Amino acid sequence: xMLVVLFMIILATVSASANPxxxxxxxxxxxxxxxxxxxxxxxxxxxxxIADNTKPKKSDNNVEFPGFLVQIGKTAWGIIxxxxxxxxxxxxxxxxxxxGYEDDWIGLAGWKDVKSEIFEFKYKIGGxxxxxxKWRFAWSAEGYTLEGGERKxxxxxxxxxxxxxxxxxxxxxxxxxxxxxxxxxxxxxxQPIGGIDVxxxxxxxxxxxxxxxxxxxxxxGDSKYKVQNCAADH
Numbered sequence: 001x002m003l004v005v006l007f008m009i010i011l012a013t014v015s016a017s018a019n020p021x022x023x024x025x026x027x028x029x030x031x032x033x034x035x036x037x038x039x040x041x042x043x044x045x046x047x048x049x050i051a052d053n054t055k056p057k058k059s060d061n062n063v064e065f066p067g068f069l070v071q072i073g074k075t076a077w078g079i080i081x082x083x084x085x086x087x088x089x090x091x092x093x094x095x096x097x098x099x100g101y102e103d104d105w106i107g108l109a110g111w112k113d114v115k116s117e118i119f120e121f122k123y124k125i126g127g128x129x130x131x132x133x134k135w136r137f138a139w140s141a142e143g144y145t146l147e148g149g150e151r152k153x154x155x156x157x158x159x160x161x162x163x164x165x166x167x168x169x170x171x172x173x174x175x176x177x178x179x180x181x182x183x184x185x186x187x188x189x190x191q192p193i194g195g196i197d198v199x200x201x202x203x204x205x206x207x208x209x210x211x212x213x214x215x216x217x218x219x220x221g222d223s224k225y226k227v228q229n230c231a232a233d234h
Contacts, residue, residue, distance in 0.1 A: 068099040069183040069194050072157065079161060079200075080133070080176035083168045087160075087178075095157035096183030096194035096221065098145060108143040108155060114223045118164055119230075121213055123172075123204040130172045131204040134165035139198075141223040154187070154221030155194040168204070177201045186220055194221040197228060 073094040079087035101108065116137040123131040139159035144151045161178050168174045179199040187193030199216040215230035 069096045069155075069185055069192065070099050070102055071095065071180070071183050071196070072097055072102055073159070074180065076177065076179050077160075078175070078177050079135075079163060080166060080174060080202075083166070083174055085163055085166070087163070089160070089162070092178070093139075093158045093160045094180030094196060094198065095140075095155070095159055096196045097143070097155045097157065098153060098192065101145075108145060108157075110142050110144045110151070111140040111157070112142045112223065113158075114139055114141045114219075114225075115162070116217065116225050119200070119215060121202040121204075121215075123211055128169075129167070130169040130206075131174050132165065132167040133163075133174065133176060133202050135161045135163050135200065137198060137200075137217050137219060137225060138162045139219045141219075141221050143221070152190075153192040153194070155192075156183070156196055156219055156221045159196055159198055159219045161198065161200050171206050173205050175203045184218075186222075192221075195219065 071094060074092060075094065077087065077092040079085065079092070097108065118134055118136055120135075121131075121133040122129055137159075138161070140157045141154065143155040143157060144153050146152070159180065161176075166174070177200075179201065181197035181199070183194055183196045185192045186195045195218050197216055197218050199214055201212060201214045203210060203212040205211070212233040213231065214233060216228040218226045218228055220226075
């Protein structure tokens with residue numbers, strides 16, 4: 001009996017030696033190193049990168065992943081409420097900047113203020129205009145980082161909508177809001193061009209009906225913009 005017990009103890013010791021218990025901290029490190037970021041469009045992978053769960057570190061304004069963008073500012077805000085301007089241009093805006101600069105975006109250089117052509121929403125009843133809203137998309141573009149003395153990237157901040165004209169006939173109530181979508185890199189990993197979709201929603205209502213129309217435009221870090229869609233909500 002004693003021989004059997006002794007044999008089992010020896011076998012357990014050998015097994016533990018052959019298959020040592022993995023170090024928990026090492027597993028955490030391995031898991032972090034092996035993480036990936038993937039984005040699919042349908043069945044097609046359109047983005048793949050190794051994820052680092054640690055906070056990115058900067059040295060001489062270098063960014064560890066220059067092609068990975070983050071959104072700063074707000075994702076939604078009001079600009080008109082019950083026929084009155086409520087937007088605060090100092091705080092009501094959104095942007096697309098390099099990962100790691102969320103708390104240091106003022107460290108980016110080269111910003112240039114840009115405005116679009118005038119956009120206009122007009123609501124008519126019986127041929128007469130009962131509400132009208134004119135605005136421009138506005139943003140700061142061409143902000144860049146410095147890596148080894150070389151300019152990297154073109155980014156976006158202060159993106160939003162600037163009121164040009166507002167009209168509402170008596171009995172008509174108008175409201176307008178802005179939504180900002182997640183940023184997209186329209187350049188390369190080495191030379192990113194940040195872009196962000198900004199949507200303006202305009203609603204005009206009276207005691208009998210209400211109509212809402214939206215317009216979405218992509219604002220880019222290279223000072224370009226593109227109209228994506230402008231249509232009434234149904």
